[in-house]
Amino acid sequence: MHEMSIAQAILDLARRHVPAGAVLRTVRVRVGPLRGIDPQCMQWAWQGLMAEQSDAAAPPALELTTLPWQVRCADCGDQWSPQELPQRCACGSERVRLIGGDEFQLVCIEVDEQPRGDVCKSKLSKTC
């Protein structure tokens, strides 16, 4: 299940960006459909990781946004963002080309600048 190792990768990268003394609260990630990430599996993996690696009362949350496909018709030039990969364009052409869908970015993190007592033991804080 690659969601587990990806959850770890997200956490490791997020921790790099936590300012000294701050506590990680939310991690925002966007993923394209080519990556084959199941959002529900991703959340389970994240929660499993938090159970294992965070003793904070409120471990950081993962907000995952799944992006649509990005396609372009090679005949009429139309571009659109369908939820499912289409077999053909509205013009009738079957030459529908992928122009995006492999995005996988850690967009931003939310942090609390003043750690509270209940999270001070968290391994997710750089100060603790």
Next chain:
Amino acid sequence: MQVQVVQNVLKINDELAALNRQRLRAAGVFTVDLLGGPGCGKTALIEATLKRLVPGLRVGVIVGDLATQRDADRMARFTDQVVQVNTGKGCHLEAHHVMQAMTRIDIDRLDLLFIENVGNLICPVGFDLGQDVKVGMFCTTGGDDKAAKHPYIVCESSLLLLNKMDLLPQVPFDRDLFLSDIYRLKPDARVIELSAVSGAGLDQWIDWLGEQRPRRASAGGNDDATAHPELARK
């Protein structure tokens, strides 16, 4: 407080992969990451390739499986530069696996390195290992819908292989459908049909390796690919 990041989620893996790539290219090693589902014939193809290229070419293999040394034992009949990586629960190899494995073979004395990934059509695709090329493998017994169902491997592979062509008459596999799915996803895809067991198509595969190797090595490696008759046939 919000902190903007906008970085690839797999950035840390990519950083390690870049170190692997730097090390491999400095040593003049052409590296192939072979991906495919369990049982599609990855090990059989590497065995057949080793039979053809060794000892004229110095070839190493890093092979990933959840468990057992069986693949490494098979490869070890052809080369002593073999490392088995057992990932336990891990469904793919990551750059750190390869980095560790590289310390167990003599990189400086290799021309070609195969990394046989864990059998899986999904997870390994997104993880850069430091390879020069990713090669995606399908097989006729796996069903003609596998390319359509796994677009990422189709899009990300430099070459796609369709193995077990010798079994095509025995299985319900619509070759035209399979190929049209590939070209719909990737119009410029390169596909080689072969059989690792019968040897059909192996010449094309060996030729392709020979074409790729000097191309990549000329970026900074010490290219001697043409010194080997098998890879210099063209």
